Amino acid sequence: MHLLLVGISHRTAPIELRERVDFHARGLEHALRTLAARSQQGGELAVLSTCNRAELYVACEDVETARAELVSFVGSFHGVEAAALEPHVYHVVDIEAARHLFRVAAGLDSLVVGEPQILGQVKEAHGAARDAATAGPLLNRLFHSSFAVGKRVRSETGLGAGAVSVSYAAVALAKKIFGNLDGRAVLVIGAGEMGKLTAQHMKSQGVRNVTIVSRTMANAARTADAIGGATAAPWDDMDAALVASDIVITATGAASPVLTRTRLEAAMRQRRSRPLFIIDIAVPRDVEAAAGEIEQVFLYNIDDLQAAVRENMARRTSEVTRAEAIVDEELDRFGSWMRARGVIPTVVALRQSFEAIRRAELDRLDFKLSALPQDARDEARARVDEITHLIVEKLLLTPTEQLKSLGDQETAAIYAEAIGRVFGLGDQSTERGLQDGGDADTRPERPSGRVQPFPRARTRGGQR
């Protein structure tokens, strides 16, 4: 059984194509059920769909057939010609497919490295597969491992730290000054688009009230309506509004500073030095630079915010190596699980074989002990039962550990076949086991008492 990933992303496909291949438009579950209904592979399926990628994860037997089937499905589902799709499609198999998903969940493959939404989207992909009953042991394990990668990268590295857009940087700064924005008051000076957008962003973060001050009252009222729940105030009320506000966003087209140091000093005296965060996004600037020297006035202009964004981007880039190390660590674990998963049926069959022999010998012992009194017979049987159980456990301990620690699936298959033949376990423990992944309900039949002879050995030169 192979893990196959087929997809397109911002690295391989233009926005025009990505827009067309959007599984969200018709629902992830619907896509999964449609694909499951037409799939010849009958394996596990999951779809990860974001604005920057559309990826299908499947468990399949034949990679080439499954790939062709998936590309054909994506084309027909979205009405895109296969020829237009094919050049942009990538596919990755087994452990490299897992590495890809882990990097995606960590935000390493995102357009903006470390962006936080992707982990939620990966969880959504798994949730949809679970609801559509197309997620099995392999994909469940794969996705849960990817969640662990995402969480670890966020908590152990700075990959997701720091805002990477100006408006997020402004909100992050405001939160660093005020703790949270619940109940805070924002004053917007100027009725332009930039001020409106920043104020809207602040409002979505819990700001209590937004006041718009503009030289033209009608413009202020219009911007207040556009923000929703904001109030407009006349230009002359600006000083009173400065005293009542915690955050000031200035974005006027004035040629000279609107907020001078003297004006702000007067406001700060009335505020009893409560902190005031001023975001000056106007060019030319609306606030005198010297106003930033006032105690408890935190003055940032558009260049300062952009510099903070650049610093954050650089810091995120420097964290990539640490995040990749976490991906490798979790990938090792997942790889071990995949390999162990392949040999579990052999281990189960081996144990059943040994247990069957032990039981058969215990039954024979019962006959030999029948001459003893009941108490002595029970005690003797219990002792022998215990000792033989321990012997079997100890005999199987090393082979079990060795099998589970095998390096790759190919070697595991060779070992499983060899053990199956040596101990006469039959085909079910090797062939089927490696395919099914060793689920509890796929245990092989109890082996027959008689060991099948080996087929005649071949020489390297051909048959004798």
Place this chain on the structure above:
Amino acid sequence: MNFVPLALYAAAFVAYGWHFARRAPAVGRSATTILVAAVLAHTFVIGMETMESGQVPVGDATSAISMFVWLLAVSYLYTEVTTDERAMGVFILPLLVALQAIPAFRPADVVRASLLRGPLFGIHVSSLLLAYASFALACVIGITYVLLFKEIKAKHLGFFYARLPSLQVLDKMNQRAIVFGWIFLTVGILAGAAFAFQTRALPGSADVPQVQAMSLADPKIMAALVCWAVYSFELFAARRIGWGGRRAAYLSAVGFAIVLLNFVPISYFFTKSHNF
């Protein structure tokens, strides 16, 4: 015995430092675990000293320092658990290590002077130790406030910006610690004054030089009163003239510098009334 808590405090300091630099949650949890172990070991040591002398060991400067370290560690742990904020640990632990080195390298004389008994003495010592622990916390919080404040003011959002809670949270924590400490400092000074009057009235107290030295002229008593004045001004200024934030943080540092001065050099070398 005081070496065991000292070693554990030092190990916790290393772990908190590592956590602050790398922000690995597992290291943070380990740091807290080591600090809990240090506090438990310290509790055991104080318990043993109490059993040995029959009283809580706070009668001499060294024992009082040990008790102060213990109280500060417990107060910090309480703050960490209630706020889920470990960033302060790296600033508190050096103080714990430095002060715990005193009882570790200079064991206390567990025999307490016969005068140092009664409820007033107990209230006096325990209130002041609690107050000093609160002021230590306030000072450390104040230092972190100033570090973050400077980064934000300078528009260089770097190391502390990424690791410390918001200015508002730090300011609130500082104010709470000051209020808590000021209440206990006031109670401790009043209880100390009452204890001094009570002791002076005892027969034979005229022969005890420490009792005779209990006056405003004694450096330790004077320093405690200066401390009270500084923190009273800080509380007043924060509420009436808007001296919150960085100014409050600086005042916290000044206040705690006086506390430390009073606690170590004055207690050992200058006071004539508190050297039993």
